[in-house]
Amino acid sequence: MQNNLTLLILLFSLLVSNAQEVTVLDAENGQPVMNVAIYNQDKSTTTITDFSGKASLKAFTRNELIYFKHLSFQPYTVLKKNLAKKGYRIYLEPNPEQLEEIVVSVSKWEQQKKDVPQKIANVSAKDIAFTNPQTAADLLQQSGKVFVQKSQLGGGSPMIRGFATNRVLISVDGVRMNNAIFRGGNLQNVISIDPFSIKNTEVIFGPGSVIYGSDAIGGVMNFYxxxxxxxxxxxxxxxxxxxxxxxxxxxxxxxxxxxxxxxxxxxxxxxxxxxxxxxxxxxxxxxxxxxxxxxxxxxxxxxxxxxxxxxxxxxxxxxxxxxxxxxxxxxxxxxxxxxxxxxxxxxxxxxxxxxxxxxxxxxxxxxxxxxxxxxxxxxxxxxxxxxxxxxxxxxxxxxxxxxxxxxxxxxxxxxxxxxxxxxxxxxxxxxxxxxxxxxxxxxxxxxxxxxxxxxxxxxxxxxxxxxxxxxxxxxxxxxxxxxxxxxxxxxxxxxxxxxxxxxxxxxxxxxxxxxxxxxxxxxxxxxxxxxxxxxxxxxxxxxxxxxxxxxxxxxxxxxxxxxxxxxxxxxxxxxxxxxxxxxxxxxxxxxxxxxxxxxxxxxxxxxxxxxxxxxxxxxxxxxxxxxxxxxxxxxxxxxxxxxxxxxxxxxxxxxxxxxxxxxxxxxxxxxxxxxxxxxxxxxxxxxxxxxxxxxxxxxxxxxxxxxxxxxxxxxxxxxxxxxxxxxxxxxxxxxxxxxxxxxxxxxxxxxxxxxxxxxxxxxxxxxxxxxxxxxxxxxxxxxxxxxxxxxxxxxxxxxxxxxx
Missing domain, CATH: 2.40.170.20 (TonB-dependent receptor, beta-barrel domain)
Known part of the structure; x- marks a missing residue:
């Protein structure tokens, strides 16, 4: 009986010990994130994650609000008592500033933005959440870089560098939306894209026909x-x-x-x-x-x-x-x-x-x-x-x-x-x-x-x-x-x-x-x-x-x-x-x-x-x-x-x-x-x-x-x-x-x-x-x-x- 009790105490101690450890991961690829600063509100208690993205939380109280901060990621806060619901795993979203250094639109593969000679505007999920646009057309207009025409409330026709409608191309997750009846008059197809579901948008200014073919004269709007x-x-x-x-x-x-x-x-x-x-x-x-x-x-x-x-x-x-x-x-x-x-x-x-x-x-x-x-x-x-x-x-x-x-x-x-x-x-x-x-x-x-x-x-x-x-x-x-x-x-x-x-x-x-x-x-x-x-x-x-x-x-x-x-x-x-x-x-x-x-x-x-x-x-x-x-x-x-x-x-x-x-x-x-x-x-x-x-x-x-x-x-x-x-x-x-x-x-x-x-x-x-x-x-x-x-x-x- 005493041996069983000792075993139960050891198991309980092990579970409690594991519950005191958090793992911080990159939300984009699931990789551990090291050197994440973890602290309470007055910073009286602090720690950082190790090479495996792990850190001990023993020093924090159960009802304490814990802050996670890293230069390459968006800040994150959570009550310690709520970590159990998350499996003691925290997923940090990359900073939009970091994401903007990588573009996909120019070649359909990731490239360093600094290596690309074309002008590209990036609208991140963070920007979208803050501006809270009604439609994807408003999302483009609120970037300050694209002009949008509207013939009706249910509309929005982007104009890029003097071209619009069937002379600019819309792409969703790598698939062209332009079809055989896209006209020279104003179009409202862009409102079919839900701004709540958009991770980021890249706008290429100028011709993009090498990668996207017909219609990409004035520019390309890629919604991911x-x-x-x-x-x-x-x-x-x-x-x-x-x-x-x-x-x-x-x-x-x-x-x-x-x-x-x-x-x-x-x-x-x-x-x-x-x-x-x-x-x-x-x-x-x-x-x-x-x-x-x-x-x-x-x-x-x-x-x-x-x-x-x-x-x-x-x-x-x-x-x-x-x-x-x-x-x-x-x-x-x-x-x-x-x-x-x-x-x-x-x-x-x-x-x-x-x-x-x-x-x-x-x-x-x-x-x-x-x-x-x-x-x-x-x-x-x-x-x-x-x-x-x-x-x-x-x-x-x-x-x-x-x-x-x-x-x-x-x-x-x-x-x-x-x-x-x-x-x-x-x-x-x-x-x-x-x-x-x-x-x-x-x-x-x-x-x-x-x-x-x-x-x-x-x-x-x-x-x-x-x-x-x-x-x-x-x-x-x-x-x-x-x-x-x-x-x-x-x-x-x-x-x-x-x-x-x-x-x-x-x-x-x-x-x-x-x-x-x-x-x-x-x-x-x-x-x-x-x-x-x-x-x-x-x-x-x-x-x-x-x-x-x-x-x-x-x-x-x-x-x-x-x-x-x-x-x-x-x-x-x-x-x-x-x-x-x-x-x-x-x-x-x-x-x-x-x-x-x-x-x-x-x-x-x-x-x-x-x-x-x-x-x-x-x-x-x-x-x-x-x-x-x-x-x-x-x-x-x-x-x-x-x-x-x-x-x-x-x-x-x-x-x-x-x-x-x-x-x-x-x-x-x-x-x-x-x-x-x-x-x-x-x-x-x-x-x-x-x-x-x-x-x-x-x-x-x-x-x-x-x-x-x-x-x-x-x-x-x-x-x-x-x-x-x-x-x-x-x-x-x-x-x-x-x-x-x-x-x-x-x-x-x-x-x-x-x-x-x-x-x-x-x-x-x-x-x-x-x-x-x-x-x-x-x-x-x-x-x-x-x-x-x-x-x-x-x-x-x-x-x-x-x-x-």
Whole structure:
């Protein structure tokens, strides 16, 4: 009996002893972290982790709050008594500053940012959590480096260096989102990416066609979602968070929850978000022409124009959205990794607000009774297999296969009309990428691979007679069953000439096929099909040079291209009142030639200055211009005689600009940041006429005064956009008088505007964190350039996050 008692005492003592020891691990790779400082609030008790990431906690009391701190990781706090729930293991998240030194976008493999000659902006998970954006479009806009246009609340079309829509590329976890019906008009597909699920975002400025192929002319936006985290032990770990957000300008209610289940060799990450946005309210001080004085409602089957009780409320701009993400990771050993991601996003119907405020021909009413997008749906299944380890031909290989499903529709009905016209599009997209990394050839690091993309477009048209409920088929927006596919191979290399001098170059050849058959039931097309086969060779050559340790110079030359897609070749739609775009099967790719120069200077880690200047020349530009259809300049479309237009290789363009950024670290608590972007661009038609490029954003800037101390973080900042005068507006924008203010001559123009804003966060304890923002404090009424909806007025945003 005494021996048994002694054994029990020894076992109990051993368990207590083990419970007094904590292990600190890197949350990204599960490796132990040594030299982590562990201390209590008044630092009367301190210790550090050893080589195995372990440290004894015997000196700390059970109810004491323990702090974990390391220069390369984010600080962490926890009550000692709660460590048992965590298996006495702490996972530290790497500092965003550390992550920013590594980029993936340029080669699809990790590279030192300092070796890359292209400008890359990184938005970290920490930045996202602090700014608390409503959508991924707002995430980009809040970076201060990307301009975002909105035609409606459920929208956001990024503009980068004078290019937008199908001339910039969106990628999610290495898979291109751009599909065969990405158009030259403004796009809102980026809102399908849930900001709550994003780990970090990398934006490449300038052509990225060597790695990403068609569409990557102005830049590439890479969104990397959060990955499942392994436990790296025999014990199961369960972590997660829940967030609620409310904003006053749209009466928004958002809820989000995420759970990570980690085992030694496999893990699961689940994320779910729901957004409910009401009608957006604009500011009080600005042009009266932006006010929503009237709107259309239907009473007993009759359209009625009624007065808006609150003209600042942009009636029928609200919508709902749900986003879901499920990812699995299996890592049987250090060399092999298997990842599966399932992504889903769906909106409710949402109004295209700029079409709802268009006046009718006489100017005494509104043109449309209804104009809304049907549910925007996006699904992706993404499978990645990664193998690391030295081989004769590679040190790393990654196979990525993905299937995507896109669904969208357009529904419009004229005021007083009984017919509602609907077009519906479904795109099925398959992609396969095989990417290799090789570091064997001395100081030369090679990246190479193959890629294939296949898109099929299903498009239907119908018209509903609301007076009797009859539905009839009508012309579709695109040729039904059309396909777009591309096959490409690329090679890229980084060569370290000297420790302070790196060359980066690459080549890619892409072959593109377009196959479409046109239905002549509704329109007597002078052709029956489009069968395009085009190819493009693109390349890049750049240098990153450090004359001194604190000065970096970069010079980069690159080419980009965009092959015609189904939207260019086969679309039929009303581009603007009185105009209709018709198919044109005789198109060639457009090419861009770009050069940019950058300089960065670090002044004793107290001041960082960055500047970039660039010039891009676009030839054979695919633009919308007047056209003839069977020899006619006008045709009847939806009952209206309309001017005929088509996408044509009818112009060239040049865009140039300057980008500047600064960071000043005043002390341990205070920091100043700012960005300034100036862009100019001109489109020149083949007949010699020229005009301002449509997607050149106005000069925009931001300035931030940040303060951090212990559990507090604050940011007082100013956003500014310069004016675009009537003479500097693109020709296509001048006809949209209903979205612009009027100058003293009665011509449309985009006024300058500014907003003063404040945001802050407070970490109540290790589990609860609060966010608060007050945007547009002075309640300015403004519309960002080319936007159809006015921006929010004074907007209070509150958020609360619980982490376990």
């Amino acid at each position: 979602t959060k990955n499942p985290k392994l436990s790296y032990t025999d014990s199961t770990t369960v972590t997660g968070n829940a967030t609620y957000r409310f904003s006053t300008a749209s009466n928004e209610n958002t809820a989000h929850a995420a759970v990570n289940l980690g085992f030694k060799k496999w893990a699961s990450y689940t994320s779910l978000s729901y957004n409910n946005f009401g009608d957006l309210t604009m500011g009080s001080h600005g042009p009266d022409s932006y006010l929503r004085n009237t709107f259309v409602t239907t009473v007993n089957g009759t359209d009625v124009l009624v007065a808006n009780e609150d003209p600042k409320k942009q009636v029928t701009s609200g919508y709902n959205q749900i986003n879901a993400l499920q990812k699995f990771k299996y890592k049987p050993n250090p060399n092999w990794e298997y990842d599966l991601g399932l992504y889903y996003s769906e909106t409710t119907d949402f109004s295209r607000y700029d079409r709802l405020i268009r006046p009718n021909g006489s100017g005494d009413g509104l043109r449309s009774a209804e104009w809304y997008y049907g549910p925007q749906k996006w699904f992706m299944a993404n499978s990645q297999i990664t193998k690391k380890g030295k081989n004769k031909f590679y040190d790393g290989v990654k196979l990525t296969t993905a299937y995507q499903f896109f669904e969208e529709s357009r529904n419009d009905r004229g005021f007083g009309e009984a017919i509602r016209y609907t077009t519906k599009e479904i795109v099925d997209a398959l992609s396969i990428n095989l990417d290799f990394e090789n570091k064997k050839i001395g100081d030369l690091r090679l990246y190479y691979g193959l890629g294939y993309v296949f898109n099929k477009v299903n498009s239907t048209g119908s018209q509903l007679d609301l007076s009797n409920g009859d539905t009839e088929p009508t012309a579709s927006r695109y040729p039904d069953g059309a396909t777009w596919q591309t096959f490409a191979g690329y090679v890229s290399g980084a060569y370290q000439v000297k420790p302070n001098l790196t060359l980066l170059s690459g080549l890619r050849y892409s072959q593109v096929w377009v196959d479409a058959t046109f239905d002549t039931t509704y329109y007597p097309f002078p052709f029956k099909e489009a069968d395009l086969i085009t190819g493009a060779l693109t390349g890049s050559l750049g240098v990153s040079y450090f004359p001194t340790a604190n000065l970096q110079l970069t010079l980069n030359g690159s080419t980009g291209f965009r092959a015609p897609n189904i939207d260019d070749v086969g679309k039929i739609f009303d581009s603007e009142p009185g105009s209709v775009v018709v198919p044109n099967p005789d198109l060639e790719p457009e090419y861009a030639y770009n050069i940019d120069f950058g300089i960065s200077r670090n002044f004793n880690d107290k001041l960082m200055l960055k500047a970039t200047t660039y010039y891009t020349y676009l030839v054979d530009a695919l633009v919308r211009r007047d056209f003839t259809f069977n020899g006619q300049t006008t045709i009847s479309y939806n009952g209206e005689e309309s001017n005929v237009q088509a996408i044509q290789n009818a112009a060239k363009a040049y865009v140039y600009g300057f980008e500047f950024g600064a960071e000043a670290f005043l002390n341990d608590h205070w920091q100043l940041e700012g960005n300034l972007t100036l862009t100019e661009g001109v489109e020149e038609d083949d007949d010699g006429t020229d005009s301002a490029a449509r997607h050149v954003a106005p000069t925009f800037a931001d300035a931030h005064l940040k303060w951090k101390k212990d559990k507090f973080a604050t940011d007082l900042f100013l956003n500014y956009n310069a004016e675009i005068a009537y003479d500097d507006l693109a020709i296509s924008e001048r006809s949209k008088t209903y979205i612009y203010a009027q100058d003293q001559n009665g011509n449309p123009y985009a006024p300058s505007w500014y907003t003063l804003n404040f945001r802050g966060s407070y970490q109540f304890n290790s589990q609860f964190k609060g966010n608060m923002a007050l945007e547009n404090i002075t309640d300015q009424r403004y519309r960002p350039y080319s936007s159809g909806i006015a921006a929010p007025g004074t907007n209070l945003i509150l958020g609360l996050t619980y982490t376990f």
